[in-house]
Amino acid sequence: xDQQTAAASSVDxxxxxxxxxxxxxxxxxxxxxxxxxxxxxxxxxxxxxxxxFDLDDVTVKYGSFPAIRDVTMQIRERMITALIGPSGCGxxxxxxxxxxxxxxxxxxxxxxxxxxKGADLYASGVDPVEVRRRxxxxxxxxxxxxxxxxxxxxxxxxxxxxxxxxxxxVERSLKGAALWDExxxxxxxxxxxxxxxxxxxxxxxxxxxxxxxTILMDEPCSAxxxxxxxxxxxxxxxxxxxxxxxxxxxxxxxxxxxxxxxAFITTEVAQDEQGHDRRSGRLIEFDRTEVxxxxxxxxxxxxxxxxxxx
Amino acid sequence: xxxxxxxxxxxxxxxxxxxxxxxxxxxxxxFEFGLLIATxxxxxxxxxxxxxxxxxxxxxxxxxxxxxxxxxxxEEFGFRSGITGTLSLMILVGLLSFVIGVxxxxxxxxxxxxNRFTRFVEAxxxxxxxxxxxxxxxLGAGVxxxxxSLGRSLIVGAITLSLLILPVIIVASxxxxxxxxxxxxxxxxxxxxxxLQTIGRQIxxxxxxxxxxxxxxxxxxAIGETxxxxxxxxxxxxxxxxVPWDIDDAFSALPIQVFDLVKRPQAAFQEQVAPxxxxxxxxxxxxxxxxxxxxRNRYSRSS
Numbered sequence: 001x002d003q004q005t006a007a008a009s010s011v012d013x014x015x016x017x018x019x020x021x022x023x024x025x026x027x028x029x030x031x032x033x034x035x036x037x038x039x040x041x042x043x044x045x046x047x048x049x050x051x052x053f054d055l056d057d058v059t060v061k062y063g064s065f066p067a068i069r070d071v072t073m074q075i076r077e078r079m080i081t082a083l084i085g086p087s088g089c090g091x092x093x094x095x096x097x098x099x100x101x102x103x104x105x106x107x108x109x110x111x112x113x114x115x116x117k118g119a120d121l122y123a124s125g126v127d128p129v130e131v132r133r134r135x136x137x138x139x140x141x142x143x144x145x146x147x148x149x150x151x152x153x154x155x156x157x158x159x160x161x162x163x164x165x166x167x168x169x170v171e172r173s174l175k176g177a178a179l180w181d182e183x184x185x186x187x188x189x190x191x192x193x194x195x196x197x198x199x200x201x202x203x204x205x206x207x208x209x210x211x212x213x214t215i216l217m218d219e220p221c222s223a224x225x226x227x228x229x230x231x232x233x234x235x236x237x238x239x240x241x242x243x244x245x246x247x248x249x250x251x252x253x254x255x256x257x258x259x260x261x262x263a264f265i266t267t268e269v270a271q272d273e274q275g276h277d278r279r280s281g282r283l284i285e286f287d288r289t290e291v292x293x294x295x296x297x298x299x300x301x302x303x304x305x306x307x308x309x310x
Numbered sequence: 311x312x313x314x315x316x317x318x319x320x321x322x323x324x325x326x327x328x329x330x331x332x333x334x335x336x337x338x339x340x341f342e343f344g345l346l347i348a349t350x351x352x353x354x355x356x357x358x359x360x361x362x363x364x365x366x367x368x369x370x371x372x373x374x375x376x377x378x379x380x381x382x383x384x385e386e387f388g389f390r391s392g393i394t395g396t397l398s399l400m401i402l403v404g405l406l407s408f409v410i411g412v413x414x415x416x417x418x419x420x421x422x423x424x425n426r427f428t429r430f431v432e433a434x435x436x437x438x439x440x441x442x443x444x445x446x447x448x449l450g451a452g453v454x455x456x457x458x459s460l461g462r463s464l465i466v467g468a469i470t471l472s473l474l475i476l477p478v479i480i481v482a483s484x485x486x487x488x489x490x491x492x493x494x495x496x497x498x499x500x501x502x503x504x505x506l507q508t509i510g511r512q513i514x515x516x517x518x519x520x521x522x523x524x525x526x527x528x529x530x531x532a533i534g535e536t537x538x539x540x541x542x543x544x545x546x547x548x549x550x551x552x553v554p555w556d557i558d559d560a561f562s563a564l565p566i567q568v569f570d571l572v573k574r575p576q577a578a579f580q581e582q583v584a585p586x587x588x589x590x591x592x593x594x595x596x597x598x599x600x601x602x603x604x605x606r607n608r609y610s611r612s613s
Contacts, residue, residue: 101500159502160503
């Protein structure tokens with residue numbers, strides 16, 4: 001299935017690259033500048049912010065072949081960093097390495113080093129449970145537990161053994177996720193009765209309830225309508241005050257609107273041991289969002305940014 | 311052939327196109343009828359059996375059947391030791407098979423590495439579900455009665471019946487666990503819960519209705535079994551009660567007593583007392599299933 005999605009995405013790329021450069025420029029310039037204008041709207045990126053994730057030559061393999069390779073980047077504190085790129089390029093794979101969720105896939109292996117605030121996440125003796133308590137995750141599809149709203153919030157604090165006041169933490173988490181006003185009267189109702197957007201905000205609230213340092217988001221808005229997406233983006237900007245956020249998104253306007261830094265990843269063809277062509281992801285460009293969307297250094301970035309909308 | 315094309319004519323043609331071809335309805339109905347027959351065979355045979363037994367047995371159900379132990383005289387015969395024995399077996403088998411079965415299923419489904427050994431265990435679990443029950447009886451007799459010197463006791467009967475239904479419970483529980491979406495496992499782990507916390511607090515409760523359904527069906531089968539407990543030495547007649555905590559006590563059970571009755575020479579035993587015993591056994595089974603279904607529904611609602 002991975003191969004299929006990889007193949008599908010390659011079609012996108014091929015189609016983009018068969019357009020002439022001139023066509024690109026003509027078609028995409030207005031949208032380009034629109035995205036660039038949106039990107040400029042955010043507050044300035046703090047160059048001196050502390051490095052949270054320090055990736056050095058990271059390659060993630062499923063079996064023997066890399067899904068994404070040779071990634072070196074630094075993700076800084078209290079910023080929203082977006083990972084964008086075509087389907088199957090390994091964005092999600094990379095994101096899931098940040099809190100060792102890829103451990104759940106037996107064939108996955110990580111090479112290179114990923115340091116989290118200086119500590120090697122994949123050193124022997126590192127407990128993935130401890131990693132995940134510090135680095136929370138919000139998934140592509142809202143996945144609340146089929147229990148009450150209150151129980152969803154309280155699960156994390158209970159299992160992590162932290163000291164907490166139940167009513168206080170429920171209220172604080174839900175307020176933090178801009179959900180309190182909508183659900184304060186029905187905390188004991190099932191979370192499955194909420195709309196998709198509300199469920200996703202509940203998942204964000206649940207993730208913040210365990211007081212992580214960092215929140216990873218894997219296409220959190222892909223199952224949501226534009227209004228719910230807007231709510232989540234507002235929420236992300238508010239959460240940036242306290243958390244470092246890394247988000248995978250297919251929506252480039254979202255990256256341009258809501259994110260401080262953007263990494264563009266794409267698929268490249270490489271050969272495996274048998275000489276078959278296999279696709280694996282490469283980090284092409286990582287910079288401030290307004291640079292990526294306004295004046296990217298790499299032609300491939302520009303093709304992707306503009307091709308999608310051109 | 312084509313008449314003058316008018317809007318009305320076109321509408322008629324379009325209307326006709328939406329009708330089914332002539333023979334389709336007949337084929338569909340024929341197939342449906344075949345399926346109905348298949349269902350009817352199962353239901354009708356069961357109904358005839360139940361009605362026949364009810365006609366034979368109901369007139370002979372009275373308080374004596376519940377309060378008295380077995381006897382040489384049909385009118386004085388009671389199933390008291392069989393009822394208490396079967397109830398004790400139900401409780402012990404339920405506890406043993408549920409705990410071990412769900413534990414095994416959880417290990418295989420949630421924790422076991424995918425290697426040759428695991429696949430070997432999985433394949434054999436399914437095969438074991440097809441082993442004739444009398445073989446389990448021989449195993450129980452050989453291993454527990456003689457090798458471990460547990461004697462012809464209640465616990466041996468319970469262990470034997472538990473072994474008999476374990477594969478069924480494991481397979482059903484694994485199906486139930488597999489049906490819980492992976493997203494919930496990721497949700498739990500992503501919040502910093504350990505695998506054990508995630509499975510214990512989120513995954514197993516979600517799978518519980520399915521697990522209980524499988525357990526109920528398996529338990530019903532175990533309780534009706536005659537051959538295995540016959541081989542491990544259940545008693546035809548016994549003049550005292552069984553209680554689940556006297557696990558080293560000798561025991562009797564309803565199916566054993568019915569088996570004993572139908573091979574007695576007197577017609578009264580075969581035609582009157584045995585059907586009464588069968589009815590009591592069926593009612594016990596129905597009661598047990600009702601309780602289990604009630605429990606299952608309560609769990610489904612709360613989640």
